[in-house]
Amino acid sequence: MKFKKRTHTCGELSELQIGESVVLNGWVDNRRDLGGVIFIDMRDRYGITQIVFEPTFNLQAHEDGKDLRSEYVISIEGTVRKRPEGTENVLLSTGFIDVMVEKITLLNHAVTPPFQIKDDLDVNEDLRLKYRYLDLRRSKMQKNMVMRHKVCQIARKYFDENSFLEVETPVLMKSTPEGARDFLVPSRLHKHKFYALPQSPQQYKQLLMVSGLDRYFQIVKCFRDEDLRADRQPEFTQIDVEMSFVDTEGVFEIVEGLVKQFYKEIKNYDLQLPLKRLPFKDAMEKYGSDKPNLKFDLEMVTLNDVFAASEFRVFKEAVENKGIITSLLAKGCGEYTRNQLDGLTDFVKKMGAGGLIWMRVKEDGLEAPIAKFLTDEEKQNIIDRTNAKPGDLVFILSGPKLKTLTIMGNLRLEMAKRMDIIPKNDIPALLWVTDFPLFEWDEETKRFYAMHHPFTSPDVDDIQYMESDPGRVKARAYDLVLDGNEIAGGSIRIHNSELQKLMFKALGISSEEAEEKFGQILNAFKFGAPPHGGIAFGLDRLVMLFAGESSIRDVMAFPKTSSGTSLMDDCPSFVDDHQLKDLHIKLR
């Protein structure tokens, strides 16, 4: 089919081109046939231009224009004309001109789409996902794709300017059962053996440091076979970074520079550096989260000392079991009904809390179901420590430390929503969470796991406790948190094979097992590994937050459903028997 190359896109014509002959290619967006004259909004990625079919201007074009329908693909030749006085559309950048059509070429028909290609139309997400290629025609989705592209380009430019090399790492690699579940790929050439898709290029980027590449980055797909969430997909993209001869400060400096650049170019916002830092312990105790949302002012207060000698059984147990008693002050919520309080009790119980203690603050003190178990001094201390005023509500939770703090942290977020104290402005609440524990105790398997990953360096002062008291060892690990979302995480790594062996030992991994699973990295470290560290951004999450979306699906071109399927191409799917035979796989 013959058609002319476009002279302009649908987003760029203005009064500057009045009188010019132009060619536009694009889609029929909206059609307004007034009988004597037909207006069509012609759409492409760049915008919308109104084209006009008028019989007095061109009789044949007007005849042809009658047959056009939504989403037809067309090429038109015409003349740019200033719109008549009073018919300008100020909502469109091209709204001061029309293109009077002289010739129209129909490039393709289109059946009526399953949903209208409009931004303000509510469509169920499953339908959008099934027809993702149509969903992506909507300008909102195109804006998101453009923003994602911009974030990548800003990162590439920034890293390039700072001497980072973009290096590709393998997608087929060895399975490392520490951490998330791997996606496995069966090997045809090697019977009964499997590749794994990377959860992150962690080991490769460390090996690149051993190679002396000094500064590496990669915008890279990662895969984790875990249950999904609004901000979690089985395959996702990281901006992966690693640097040699740096400590925590060196990583922070580079990352903060990048984040500043993001805000400058995407939000036109001047981010003040350095960013706030908060040790993990404080984050947990004040906000009940390792990714605290500091957009609003609401802090938890630990009350263990207040109840150190309490006779109230619940508190007494918490103190004796080295648990925690934490409180949250809900200002002005003293009038909450019993029904509301029961709802909040259910809320915390669902997360595993034994119950929720609440106290209404009155002029003459505390009113609460548990008041009779507390001394006057304890009551007064609660008021003083939480800074409660009459009309307020105090929540108290007690139990095992991390679990209880986490539940209170969720209650904090819930109360912030109910109290409507989360500002809707664009000012980012960015901070570093630092000093994570190196190890995390797992009740189920009764052993320590690496909280970050097994290559994370311990705090130098804590190495002495790695065997005797692993729980108190702090890691040189850090997360970057934006408005309550973890957008990046990293650490200074171990670069010494002896320390790495000690780490594996502390994790209960035998030297044989370590050799088998991580032999390459232990071996590499013997050959002069430089001190190094790095970080990885969750690109999807970052773009989601920049775009103001609440799901990363809306910033991914072809995402999966929350059960990990693709409604568009219907995967995962069954495969032919001969494929399985090639792979030496028998299904049960």
Next chain:
RNA sequence: GGGGCUGUAGUUCAGUUGGUUAGAACGCCUGCCUGUCACGCAGGAGGCCGCGAGUUCGAGUCUCGUCGGCCCCGCCA
């Protein structure tokens, strides 16, 4: 693995206590209309009420199961 929400024209939804022929808006089709831009006006087509059992004289509505979607907890080094 657990909890919650959800499924009715192409789309978004309404549908009363279980009761006649399941409605609205948008979209689609036809006709009229020369300055619309959510064009307007007139007319029309369009339904396996996700699927399967059950209760009932009678089920979109009640019960059970099942499939899909969304959100959360666990999980996510």
